[in-house]
Amino acid sequence: MGVAVALNGLHGHGLVYGRLKPNDVVLTGAGTVLCGVGLPDPPEQDQVDPLGGMDKMLSGPPESLYGIGSPSPEADVYAWGYLVAFAADGGAHPYPAAGDPVAKSDAIWRAAPDLTVLPPAFRRLVGAAMAKDPAGRPSIDAVLAGLAGLVGP
Incomplete structure (x- = not known):
């Protein structure tokens, strides 16, 4: 819920997160924090995501794979869904393809998670x-309404 609330705040101000990935989310006792909003990634992190060693683009929406x-906002919503699926399955990629990035990118483009x-x-x-x-x-907004319906008052 915390990531969706944070994205809603950004979108409400006409901003997008862009390239949201699992290591951008910090869970604290006070709630969820998104790190690096609006900051470019350091050059040394451009190729490898420290969580799982896969290219960070593999957590983005299909349209980002091919530029x-x-x-x-739609890409941020996709990233929210990816984060939920990733976390719910203990950090497993929601597209069960062979381990190489080419197979995973093809699965993101063609297969259902x-x-x-x-x-x-x-x-x-x-x-x-x-x-x-x-x-x-x-x-x-629809994601938050859907979550509220699942969690209840």
């Missing part, structure tokens, strides 16, 4: 967030 489009670890209602929300077509993804 289609630019950072957007493996969300079986999530409860069905939550799976539908995360699956919608991870839609291949950015226009088919819910807004962050």
Whole structure:
């Protein structure tokens, strides 16, 4: 919920996070913190993501793999879905392809993510967030409304 709330705050001010990945999220006793908002990645981190050793682009939306489009609220929503799937499965990539980056990028572009670890209602929300077509993804407001419906008052 904390990442979605943070993204909602950014989007409400006309900003996007862009390239949100698991190591940008810090869970604290006071809540969730997003690190590095609006900061470019250091050059030495451009090729390898310290979490799992895979290229950081593999946690981005399909359109980012091929340079289609630019950072957007829809890309942030996809990243939220990826983070939920990644965390729910203990840090496993939600596209179960062979370990090499080329196979994983092909799976991101063509296959559905493996969300079986999530409860069905939550799976539908995360699956919608991870839609291949950015226009088919819910807004962050819709994600928050969906989460509120799952968690209750």
